[in-house]
Amino acid sequence: MTATNGAGAAGAASASEKPCACPCGAPITGRGPTGMCKPCATRAARKVQLAKPGAIEKLREQGRRTGARNIRLAHTPEGKAKAAAANAQRMAWCPTEYRDLNSTLRRKGFGLAERQDMIRAEAAKAARA
Numbered sequence: 604m605t606a607t608n609g610a611g612a613a614g615a616a617s618a619s620e621k622p623c624a625c626p627c628g629a630p631i632t633g634r635g636p637t638g639m640c641k642p643c644a645t646r647a648a649r650k651v652q653l654a655k656p657g658a659i660e661k662l663r664e665q666g667r668r669t670g671a672r673n674i675r676l677a678h679t680p681e682g683k684a685k686a687a688a689a690n691a692q693r694m695a696w697c698p699t700e701y702r703d704l705n706s707t708l709r710r711k712g713f714g715l716a717e718r719q720d721m722i723r724a725e726a727a728k729a730a731r732a
């Protein structure tokens with residue numbers, strides 16, 4: 604299984620499970636449940652977020668307070684803590700000393716399962732040494 608590479612195996616595996624392309628025509632990478640490419644999924648999530656009552660008014664108020672370019676300064680400590688907790692939960696599989704390696708591998712285009720295999724192998728090797 605580790606010798607498989609490229610689109611051949613991935614295409615064959617996903618063809619029967621979910622559509623290969625977003626309605627916009629872009630290929631879908633990863634295992635997202637939305638059936639959309641990442642830009643479309645992000646846009647759709649943003650649309651849902653802004654449809655909540657008061658969401659646009661809250662953004663406008665934050666923009667008036669901090670300026671549009673500094674909107675991130677409006678993030679509250681509670682919001683930041685919530686995001687950090689969600690991130691910690693999402694990254695619980697990866698030991699902290701391998702987070703940089705994980706980022707590097709992700710930028711190089713390795714999928715989650717591949718990165719998990721590699722990092723677990725690295726950690727096991729380090730534990731034996």
Ligand SMILES: [Zn+2]
Pocket residue numbers: 625626627628629639640641642643644
């Ligand atoms: Zn799309």
